[in-house]
């Protein structure tokens with residue numbers, strides 16, 4: 001099989017642009033919304049350490065594998081896996097792994113977009129100064145008022161999806177690359193400003209740092225491991241082909257390991273910085289970070305912003321940060337399926353349009369599960385939103401990641417991998433990576449799965 005020199009969808013203009021786009025995908029609601037409340041709910045630093053272990057031992061090897069598969073295949077995950085499987089002479093059933101990824105992406109984006117909608121709403125509220133002097137009750141009324149109104153949530157979800165569609169439809173370079181070039185530097189600056197504020201002004205920075213870094217292992221349960229693993233996949237955008245499709249657009253001469261190290265480093269730094277921005281001001285205001293769960297940045301923070309000096313400006317900055325991060329992640333969830341449909345011969349307009357429409361429709365039950373369908377419980381005891389989130393992030397992503405590791409580690413020729421990575425097959429770092437994708441990452445995922453099923457008596 002002759003290998004195309006570049007993807008039919010175009011390429012990033014440089015390796016740096018790939019790193020920006022992939023970091024844009026990785027840094028999102030997972031870092032700024034999910035990570036802080038998961039830390040708070042799972043006992044602080046002990047969770048942080050397990051999460052960091054999952055990132056290093058499982059996430060890092062798999063992200064290298066995903067980028068490698070993407071650049072080798074140069075197409076959507078489905079077609080990349082098909083063509084690689086053919087070239088390597090292994091079963092074409094591996095194409096199904098691409099389908100699993102596309103399904104996970106569609107499912108994730110449909111609830112992600114609902115939360116993305118909340119970030120747009122809160123950004124608008126921040127500009128009006130609505131949080132000023134807001135007490136506990138007013139804050140939960142604002143959040144409750146938004147989520148309890150079927151029209152409002154669906155409207156903001158629609159706006160969020162339209163935004164993503166508008167970006168993805170324009171193309172890889174003119175749409176996605178341009179967006180990340182604009183938003184990512186802004187995001188970094190805002191985050192640093194917010195951490196600086198927490199450090200200088202709150203008086204609770206040390207308390208926050210201890211909370212994040214001084215572990216208390218008594219709170220750890222088998223579920224802590226599963227949650228940390230799911231979060232590691234989610235935050236790095238792994239296991240569904242989002243990073244794979246971005247890798248498909250990585251110019252051939254750029255280094256995969258270096259890019260991967262940057263992406264993982266920036267994503268991890270952002271999550272920790274988000275903790276260092278949020279916890280100090282929450283603690284300083286005497287609030288409890290854990291009790292509100294997912295409400296941390298939507299119910300607790302507005303109260304804090306309403307009380308502290310410069311709160312109006314800080315709130316505007318924070319919610320812009322949140323919305324921007326959600327947008328650059330959202331586009332990467334829309335891209336894999338869009339690329340696939342485009343490869344089937346459709347235009348990008350039809351491709352992105354039909355995927356966005358399906359996701360928009362699936363997002364509606366997620367939005368309604370917080371109001372008119374809030375009594376509906378699915379098997380497993382959670383509502384529609386919670387079930388979608390649990391199944392996709394905690395089961396489908398680690399499963400996808402496991403299969404990606406097994407496929408690259410055991411079914412591809414080492415020579416093909418080394419060639420795509422641009423190293424010689426005897427290179428020590430390369431061999432370490434190969435060992436990690438063959439053994440460490442798969443065993444890690446399997447052990448954590450078994451552990452949460454209670455196999456080790458948990």
Ligand code: PHE
Pocket residue numbers: 025026027028029030031108233234235236237238240242329330332333
């Ligand atoms: N990594 C993104 C976040 O942290 C979410 C995401 C998951 C994006 C999977 C793409 C693929 O918010």
